[in-house]
Amino acid sequence: MSTTRTVRSELADGREIVFFSLAGNTARPVPDVRPLPARADTAPSEIRRDRQTGDWVAIAALRQERTYKPPADQCPLCPSPNGDRSEVPAAEYDVVVFENRFPSLSGAGDDAPEPIDDAVSAPGVGRCEVICFSSEHTTSFAELGHAHARLVMDAWRERTAALFALTGVEQVFCFENRGAEIGVTLPHPHGQIYGYPYLTPRTMSMLRQAREFAQMYGRNLFADILAGEIDAGVRILVSDEHVTAFVPFAARWPVEVHIYPNRHVHNLSELTDAELDALTSVYLDVLGRFDRLYPTPLPYISALHQYRTEGIQAHGYFHIELMSIRRSETKLKYLAASESAMDAFVTDVTPEQAADRLRSAAS
Amino acid sequence: MSTTRTVRSELADGREIVFFSLAGNTARPVPDVRPLPARADTAPSEIRRDRQTGDWVAIAALRQERTYKPPADQCPLCPSPNGDRSEVPAAEYDVVVFENRFPSLSGAGDDAPEPIDDAVSAPGVGRCEVICFSSEHTTSFAELGHAHARLVMDAWRERTAALFALTGVEQVFCFENRGAEIGVTLPHPHGQIYGYPYLTPRTMSMLRQAREFAQMYGRNLFADILAGEIDAGVRILVSDEHVTAFVPFAARWPVEVHIYPNRHVHNLSELTDAELDALTSVYLDVLGRFDRLYPTPLPYISALHQYRTEGIQAHGYFHIELMSIRRSETKLKYLAASESAMDAFVTDVTPEQAADRLRSAAS
Numbered sequence: 189m190s191t192t193r194t195v196r197s198e199l200a201d202g203r204e205i206v207f208f209s210l211a212g213n214t215a216r217p218v219p220d221v222r223p224l225p226a227r228a229d230t231a232p233s234e235i236r237r238d239r240q241t242g243d244w245v246a247i248a249a250l251r252q253e254r255t256y257k258p259p260a261d262q263c264p265l266c267p268s269p270n271g272d273r274s275e276v277p278a279a280e281y282d283v284v285v286f287e288n289r290f291p292s293l294s295g296a297g298d299d300a301p302e303p304i305d306d307a308v309s310a311p312g313v314g315r316c317e318v319i320c321f322s323s324e325h326t327t328s329f330a331e332l333g334h335a336h337a338r339l340v341m342d343a344w345r346e347r348t349a350a351l352f353a354l355t356g357v358e359q360v361f362c363f364e365n366r367g368a369e370i371g372v373t374l375p376h377p378h379g380q381i382y383g384y385p386y387l388t389p390r391t392m393s394m395l396r397q398a399r400e401f402a403q404m405y406g407r408n409l410f411a412d413i414l415a416g417e418i419d420a421g422v423r424i425l426v427s428d429e430h431v432t433a434f435v436p437f438a439a440r441w442p443v444e445v446h447i448y449p450n451r452h453v454h455n456l457s458e459l460t461d462a463e464l465d466a467l468t469s470v471y472l473d474v475l476g477r478f479d480r481l482y483p484t485p486l487p488y489i490s491a492l493h494q495y496r497t498e499g500i501q502a503h504g505y506f507h508i509e510l511m512s513i514r515r516s517e518t519k520l521k522y523l524a525a526s527e528s529a530m531d532a533f534v535t536d537v538t539p540e541q542a543a544d545r546l547r548s549a550a551s
Numbered sequence: 552m553s554t555t556r557t558v559r560s561e562l563a564d565g566r567e568i569v570f571f572s573l574a575g576n577t578a579r580p581v582p583d584v585r586p587l588p589a590r591a592d593t594a595p596s597e598i599r600r601d602r603q604t605g606d607w608v609a610i611a612a613l614r615q616e617r618t619y620k621p622p623a624d625q626c627p628l629c630p631s632p633n634g635d636r637s638e639v640p641a642a643e644y645d646v647v648v649f650e651n652r653f654p655s656l657s658g659a660g661d662d663a664p665e666p667i668d669d670a671v672s673a674p675g676v677g678r679c680e681v682i683c684f685s686s687e688h689t690t691s692f693a694e695l696g697h698a699h700a701r702l703v704m705d706a707w708r709e710r711t712a713a714l715f716a717l718t719g720v721e722q723v724f725c726f727e728n729r730g731a732e733i734g735v736t737l738p739h740p741h742g743q744i745y746g747y748p749y750l751t752p753r754t755m756s757m758l759r760q761a762r763e764f765a766q767m768y769g770r771n772l773f774a775d776i777l778a779g780e781i782d783a784g785v786r787i788l789v790s791d792e793h794v795t796a797f798v799p800f801a802a803r804w805p806v807e808v809h810i811y812p813n814r815h816v817h818n819l820s821e822l823t824d825a826e827l828d829a830l831t832s833v834y835l836d837v838l839g840r841f842d843r844l845y846p847t848p849l850p851y852i853s854a855l856h857q858y859r860t861e862g863i864q865a866h867g868y869f870h871i872e873l874m875s876i877r878r879s880e881t882k883l884k885y886l887a888a889s890e891s892a893m894d895a896f897v898t899d900v901t902p903e904q905a906a907d908r909l910r911s912a913a914s
Contacts, residue, residue: 234901236801239776241756245801246897249904292889292897308800363888371885380888388893393604413602437671438601438608491892509892522734523886525726525743526655529854529872530751531894534609534655538597541612 205286220277233312243389248292265376291316300356313356315383330475345456357383367487398503410505423543430466435543440533443512455494477549568649583640596675606752611655628739654679663719676719678746693838708819720746730850761866773868786906793829798906803896805878818857840912
């Protein structure tokens, strides 16, 4: 991590901003001169436990006011050379991360209240960050060069460690939502990083399965799944020395790809430079295939599954899950009653067909 | 059930169709003369277990060919007096149920294969039915009169008992998807009934919670949730002698209402006539509020949670969950990374605000 060149600054309302620079570049933030209202002293959101399932739900009423599809010349993620027009007070940047102005969860850190395990409601403590992948408004992650994409990986790695260190954060989730079809309101290429005060429901479900598997068989469930996919071969997209990408055996989405490092690690911090480089290459390869599937770019969700190294999270295995709701050139998969009300997914493409199509979409 | 007037017939490819009639009406099916291809002898779909979570996923590749937004004069759900133009060969009907021509799950019944508990894949055995709420192409459930809506309840009850009796069906799920915003491709007012060969993931999660609660406290979790809502009062929409409707404490959706009978039953079969009448009234009341929230009708999902009376399902408590993704007059809630990849819901309206708005939308 010591090799990543970072410059830290602060936005007008006290939010933290961190610039990550490519070799040869140096970030030069200017003062953020916008007259922003002060942030609330306490977490303005709330978490409530759904007693039907035991799952936490976050209620962030202030997010109704968040920025919604602004004109391109008012993009809050473009650089602002005079510090007066956007969230990024600088003439240029490579990759930048800052605290979300409209956070679903906030206030993690030294002053965070103690969590209460058996509560049914609690303040929405946590952390929500925005990560801009490039200062170019109209590019996309898939179009980044390898060094630039690797810089995003480095930024994810740095922020993962930083958020894991905050009191009140239990799980760190780096993700990208891409495409108006899934509700993205800012087209500038960016992702988000959530520090949740709880284990998310899907993570909890996966960790319980992995713990049970470890107790029964003495080995890691996800390593077993990866070995099974490599052995089967029929759903593999890429498998090199360090990293494997495949369509999972029971894919829930019309387009779904999981990318695993071949070695069991818990989060980005544990990967070697060689592994991170390989992960970057495979990630760019998969995103490129996504955009070659149809005449228009694929809307997708990219989700980094990362874990702490102790407790139940030690059963986790770092990997990236990518998924899309597009089921044909013109049709989307909607999450209707079976999926939304019962979590029971029904797909209309076999994972093997999906893998064939993605293999045909190689560059 | 003996009072419900039903007429049974068969479609051209052997699928079952059942007509339910209002008092004074009699269904008069004509022969279905369409040259439909024969159905497959075996379940053409597959279920696979996601080893990451233990959840089943259904893969129904033939559904890619299903009917997609046909012109109104080719609606497959309108009556077809000559038996040559739609799925309902009859001059008129009140409520009709038939097997889906493009089923996600099929083949439940006497010839169904034995389930294999620890398998990772199996044939997609089950049952998928379509229920048309009215022969009027442009009406909606909310606009049905009480007797007609009660007839739908009776049809749901009859089909629930019929599907529970089929070998290969573990869970029966009656639901309605309404609105193009959630992917509905046929505007004719209709719902669907799924007989799953497994407990759906959300149902499994709810039953595990309820079993744990019963072991700890010796009473039913859902009865406890209902009593708590009635006691709190702040999220109640309607509460009469038999039935209560409320916005749940940890609502996941911008609009979400749960309707419970006040007495613990497992499915529609156990309700008395008086309870079914009350449920019908409250259901129509809630749907009416939904359509008065905004200038255009609300897209929604309605999900009937029904259970068998033995095994882990005995911990279930019949209720209806209604939800909508519309979060303002012009905006939808999209299920992006937090919800889709991690099942971690973030809402931007408090359940108490949502309940206030629905209380203001009384007729």
